[in-house]
Each structure stands twice: as C-alpha cells, then as structure tokens.
Amino acid sequence: MAPSPDNSGLYQALYTEAAKRIDCTLIIKRFPKKRALRELEAGKVDIYPSTGFDEYRSQYMFYIPNGLHRKEHYYGLTPANIQDINSLSDIKSTNLNWIIEAGRTTANEAKNKGITYQELVGLTASKAIKMISWNRKVFYQIDTLEYNNYLKKHSISDLTHLNIKTHTQCCPGKSQKLYAGISRQSPLYKEEPNPYYNPAVEISPDNFPTQQLAGSIGYKLSLALQDIYSSGTLNLLLNQHNVTPP
Structure with a gap:
C-alpha cells in the first residue's frame, strides 16, 4: 500500500475485489499499528488486511487465509x-x-x-x-x-x-502464511463452536475453538478470498502491482 493518504496498492485491489463479490463496500482507514489493533479489539474496525497468526491476538481476531505469503529478510x-x-x-x-x-x-x-x-x-x-x-x-x-x-x-x-x-x-528471516484478521467484535463476524477443534493440539488458524457461522458476512468474505486465490485472480493482481510471490 502506498504511503498515506494514497491507499493504492495490492491490499486495496484485493479487498475491493473481495468486497465486490459479497456486495459490500470497502472503506480504508489508516492508523498506527497499535491503534489499529485497539480498534479491531473494540470492533470499531472490521478487517486487518494481512498479518501472521498470533495466539494472543486471536482472542479478538479471527484469521482468514488471504492467499498471500510473506518472506522477509x-x-x-x-x-x-x-x-x-x-x-x-x-x-x-x-x-x-x-x-x-x-x-x-x-x-x-x-x-x-x-x-x-x-x-x-x-x-x-x-x-x-x-x-x-x-x-x-x-x-x-x-x-x-x-x-x-x-x-x-x-x-x-x-x-x-x-x-x-x-x-x-x-x-x-521470516517466512509465513498470511491472513486477513477479522474482528471477533465486528457486526460482520458471527461464530459457533468448531466441532473439529482439538484441544490437545496447539491453537492455530487451522485448529481454533470456534469457526465462522455459515452465511455471515465474514464467512462470505473468506469464501471470496479463497475464490480469488484459486481462480488465479490473485496472481493477476500480484502482477499488476509488481509483487513477486515468495
């Protein structure tokens, strides 16, 4: 994403496409990282565009794969x-x-x-x-x-x-799968117990106590992001924004 106040970049393109697919409108707000996390915790911001998994933050943020990976040196x-x-x-x-x-x-x-x-x-x-x-x-x-x-x-x-x-x-260096973090206090998010959760295994995006409720906006967003990735649309967006996959 370009420096504020210019929001152009891969994240804007990706989430504009995802929002369009679920009949929603994307509104971008720019905050320092710590304030953005506070807003997510309070449910005042719905989505954090891209982040690695963190168990502490999973108390207030549900992790949806966004198709991206991060490899940093x-x-x-x-x-x-x-x-x-x-x-x-x-x-x-x-x-x-x-x-x-x-x-x-x-x-x-x-x-x-x-x-x-x-x-x-x-x-x-x-x-x-x-x-x-x-x-x-x-x-x-x-x-x-x-x-x-x-x-x-x-x-x-x-x-x-x-x-x-x-x-x-x-x-x-760091190499990790990236996720969209949706606020668990957001009105877009609804959850239910995850019947496949295994408490004997470490908590992760793939082993979490709750799952999104089918039909909720957050659930539809996760399906849209998955389709953007599997259809090849994500690769097109990466090429348009000169982002090289790791």
Whole structure:
C-alpha cells in the first residue's frame, strides 16, 4: 500500500475485489499499528488486511487465509561505532535500546531474549534512520526491501555518511502464511463452536475453538478470498502491482 493518504496498492485491489463479490463496500482507514489493533479489539474496525497468526491476538481476531505469503529478510541498523552484531542476542552486549513500532509482535521476541526495547507509535524506517543519524543509542531491525528502497530513493549506496552501521548477519528471516484478521467484535463476524477443534493440539488458524457461522458476512468474505486465490485472480493482481510471490 502506498504511503498515506494514497491507499493504492495490492491490499486495496484485493479487498475491493473481495468486497465486490459479497456486495459490500470497502472503506480504508489508516492508523498506527497499535491503534489499529485497539480498534479491531473494540470492533470499531472490521478487517486487518494481512498479518501472521498470533495466539494472543486471536482472542479478538479471527484469521482468514488471504492467499498471500510473506518472506522477509532483515538487517540491523546502529550507530557506526558499534561492534558487529551477528545475532539478536548480541544486542545485549551493546547497551543499545531496540526500537520497535508499537503493536508489532517483534516486541515479544525482544522481551523473550531479555533485550532492552522501546515501542514507539508510528515508528517507520525513515524515522529510525533519522534517530540513529542523530546518535541515538538504538538498534533498529529493517526489512531489506525497505532498506534498498530507502537507498534508491536517496540515490545512495549505504548509510555510512549518516554515521550508521548496517549489520547484515544479525537477524533471522521470516517466512509465513498470511491472513486477513477479522474482528471477533465486528457486526460482520458471527461464530459457533468448531466441532473439529482439538484441544490437545496447539491453537492455530487451522485448529481454533470456534469457526465462522455459515452465511455471515465474514464467512462470505473468506469464501471470496479463497475464490480469488484459486481462480488465479490473485496472481493477476500480484502482477499488476509488481509483487513477486515468495
């Protein structure tokens, strides 16, 4: 999706197509991630377009496959005088504060590893780069695609002129199936007990205590997304928006 206020992009195209198929109208609202999650929890927003599964968030969000996958690689950014960071655990020895956009599950990773971190509302790659260039003692994990786009936008080959060191071996990649998250408090969502749920198996989108009620708008949305994928329409949308499947 393009930077606000321009909503054009794959998500707009995908959900406009899905909404059309179930005779609904798509209205896009842009919020910082943490506020978007609060709105979903309260049922004030119906759908989050694309996310990986998170058990805690499944308390208020039901996960519908949207046909997309995410494969990401990351670098780490720090002030230039920091020693090489070859794993996330190395951050602890640098005395840096890991800055993370508020609402991202990355905070759980930092917490589990005992790394000092700070969640910042509305944090972006550009803002993080600016903070580090001002000699803030922080670590920032950046998607390599975002990193390369930043270099291209500013016609530069690296960030050394900003006194920023790029750590290319610090951060494990991520590959996961993506879902539309529908608010369980939304009037579009109706649920019933899932007769196939196995409590002896870990909770996941494929093993969840409840299922959508057939005939509800959320259920129709899940069928529409499935058809968009199986019919090949999703591949057409990916090509139109220059998105390469992982």
